[in-house]
Amino acid sequence: xxxxxxxxxxxxxxxxxxxxxxxxxxxxxxxxxxxxxxxxxxxxxxxxxxxxxxxxxxxxxxxxxxxxxxxxxxxxxxxxxxxxxxxxxxxxxxxxxxxxxxxxxxxxxxxxxxxxxxxxxxxxxxxxxxxxxxxxxxxxxxxxxxxxxxxxxxxxxxxxxxxxxxxxxxxxxxxxxxxxxxxxxxxxxxxxxxxxxxxxxxxxxxxxxxxxxxxxxxxxxxxxxxxxxxxxxxxxxxxxxxxxxxxxxxx
Amino acid sequence: xxxxxxxxxxxxxxxxxxxxxxxxxxxxxxxxxxxxxxxxxxxxxxxxxxxxxxxxxxxxxxxxxxxxxxxxxxxxxxxxxxxxxxxxxxxxxxxxxxxxxxxxxxxxxxxxxxxxxxxxxxxxxxxxxxxxxxxxxxxxxxxxxxxxxxxxxxxxxxxxxxxxxxxxxxxxxxxxxxxxxxxxxxxxxxxxxxxxxxxxxxxxxxxxxxxxxxxxxxxxxxxxxxxxxxxxxxxxxxxxxxxxxxxxxxx
DNA sequence: TAAATAGTGTCTGTAAGACAGTATAAA
DNA sequence: TTTATACTGTCTTACAGACACTATTTA
Numbered sequence: 001x002x003x004x005x006x007x008x009x010x011x012x013x014x015x016x017x018x019x020x021x022x023x024x025x026x027x028x029x030x031x032x033x034x035x036x037x038x039x040x041x042x043x044x045x046x047x048x049x050x051x052x053x054x055x056x057x058x059x060x061x062x063x064x065x066x067x068x069x070x071x072x073x074x075x076x077x078x079x080x081x082x083x084x085x086x087x088x089x090x091x092x093x094x095x096x097x098x099x100x101x102x103x104x105x106x107x108x109x110x111x112x113x114x115x116x117x118x119x120x121x122x123x124x125x126x127x128x129x130x131x132x133x134x135x136x137x138x139x140x141x142x143x144x145x146x147x148x149x150x151x152x153x154x155x156x157x158x159x160x161x162x163x164x165x166x167x168x169x170x171x172x173x174x175x176x177x178x179x180x181x182x183x184x185x186x187x188x189x190x191x192x193x194x195x196x197x198x199x200x201x202x203x204x205x206x207x208x209x210x211x212x213x214x215x216x217x218x219x220x221x222x223x224x225x226x227x228x229x230x231x232x233x234x235x236x237x238x239x240x241x242x243x244x245x246x247x248x249x250x251x
Numbered sequence: 252x253x254x255x256x257x258x259x260x261x262x263x264x265x266x267x268x269x270x271x272x273x274x275x276x277x278x279x280x281x282x283x284x285x286x287x288x289x290x291x292x293x294x295x296x297x298x299x300x301x302x303x304x305x306x307x308x309x310x311x312x313x314x315x316x317x318x319x320x321x322x323x324x325x326x327x328x329x330x331x332x333x334x335x336x337x338x339x340x341x342x343x344x345x346x347x348x349x350x351x352x353x354x355x356x357x358x359x360x361x362x363x364x365x366x367x368x369x370x371x372x373x374x375x376x377x378x379x380x381x382x383x384x385x386x387x388x389x390x391x392x393x394x395x396x397x398x399x400x401x402x403x404x405x406x407x408x409x410x411x412x413x414x415x416x417x418x419x420x421x422x423x424x425x426x427x428x429x430x431x432x433x434x435x436x437x438x439x440x441x442x443x444x445x446x447x448x449x450x451x452x453x454x455x456x457x458x459x460x461x462x463x464x465x466x467x468x469x470x471x472x473x474x475x476x477x478x479x480x481x482x483x484x485x486x487x488x489x490x491x492x493x494x495x496x497x498x499x500x501x502x
Numbered sequence: 503t504a505a506a507t508a509g510t511g512t513c514t515g516t517a518a519g520a521c522a523g524t525a526t527a528a529a
Numbered sequence: 530t531t532t533a534t535a536c537t538g539t540c541t542t543a544c545a546g547a548c549a550c551t552a553t554t555t556a
Contacts, residue, residue, distance in 0.1 A: 438535085438536090439534080455534095455535080455536085456537075459536065459537085460537085477533070478533045478534065479533045479534025479535060480535040480536075481534090482534080482535060483535085
């Protein structure tokens with residue numbers, strides 16, 4: 001491969017107009033658990049289309065950043081979340097490219113799943129970014145059941161549903177649920193996360209038996225504030241849980 | 252929402268130059284099984300960059316089609332595969348958007364997983380499309396082990412590896428493996444697919460016991476061409492296999 | 503002491519892995 | 530008849546689900 005003429009030429013082989021181009025956005029499905037309920041961060045749209053409707057936070061992918069980098073940047077810009085102090089799990093979900101999904105123009109969106117660590121009792125504060133009239137937390141299962149707030153703008157209801165599905169599925173065979181908790185957590189906290197995401201109760205005793213081998217015991221104890229024995233504090237170690245936990249069959 | 256002035260205005264609220272744009276391609280990880288070995292369809296690049304190297308088939312997403320539609324179109328254009336006669340499974344894999352992944356310009360690629368049905372003894376014919384010097388089938392596990400052909404162009408080795416990972420994982424809890432076989436197949440054929448993808452032998456008796464409840468018996472029998480009892484012909488019914496099959500732990 | 507939570511033990515049913523044994527058809 | 534493949538049965542081990550029970554702390 002020593003044809004340096006061709007090497008020089010190929011850099012000019014593409015010119016604008018030779019190929020179709022699209023606007024690329026990174027949309028965010030941001031999850032956090034509070035009071036045993038899974039919540040998603042949503043913004044209320046301040047402009048058309050879908051003015052006044054709830055939508056996923058997101059924004060354009062810059063010319064010199066990857067979609068993942070844009071997702072991280074948008075997370076702080078659009079929701080005001082401080083990434084420096086907060087451990088954050090971020091992974092790509094899927095890409096939505098239906099030609100008519102945005103009535104203004106061709107917009108392709110790379111959706112991302114974001115998990116925020118909380119202690120289960122308070123949600124991180126979110127604030128609206130540009131173009132948004134407000135930002136807040138909404139219960140996910142209620143939203144998807146057609147309850148509070150109704151359907152989201154664009155195809156964001158579908159994206160939210162697929163984000164939940166991805167998280168619920170991944171929790172069967174990984175310890176990713178721990179990313180919704182502080183570095184150290186109790187088994188009850190972890191079980192609460194599972195119940196919040198799966199929207200189903202789990203037997204505490206069996207959960208302990210199945211989960212313990214995949215966690216690391218710090219030796220420390222949580223102070224028992226509600227009465228009862230103090231729970232051991234764990235950290236997540238393994239990436240994969242084998243055999244997988246089985247989610248209760250939902251009818 | 253009855254402010255029709257704003258309704259009229261928003262269609263012009265975006266102009267070229269207001270937002271970054273990217274070229275969008277659909278790349279294909281095309282799998283088929285032959286002789287108990289998982290193969291991928293690859294093209295040899297006819298032009299720079301990576302001239303002469305193997306790459307995934309793919310091409311630009313048109314201005315009026317979704318990435319999935321483009322993937323289906325490229326499948327026939329770039330590999331010459333006739334989609335009319337062939338049952339094809341196509342699903343989105345992931346999107347690759349690293350700014351430097353194509354040295355010519357900003358190209359974001361939506362990768363797709365394609366499963367072609369074969370009888371296990373012959374691979375569908377593939378032919379090169381535009382810009383390709385040739386197209387052929389290559390054994391996947393050998394390629395990824397660094398064997399035949401070396402690494403692929405661009406980040407295509409990574410995409411191929413993640414495509415394999417997706418397929419192998421999905422085969423644990425769905426009957427998607429049947430999409431690599433004709434409409435009707437024997438349990439031995441299906442087991443061969445599992446062994447080809449997982450690159451590990453499976454006990455025939457136990458495989459039958461675990462898989463049969465998720466398949467439908469047609470009542471017909473395959474003719475025994477190699478000696479031995481004629482195997483029953485099944486069709487795939489269930490989408491989910493519960494509890495999941497456990498893949499042999501690989502060391 | 504009463505109440506609440508954490509964690510363990512036990513029992514039963516089911517399924518996995520290993521593998522022997524039987525049935526069916528081609529050479 | 531030999532051989533090769535398809536399929537079933539059996540045995541052991543292991544884990545899931547259900548749930549009782551003990552231990553540990555706060556009020």
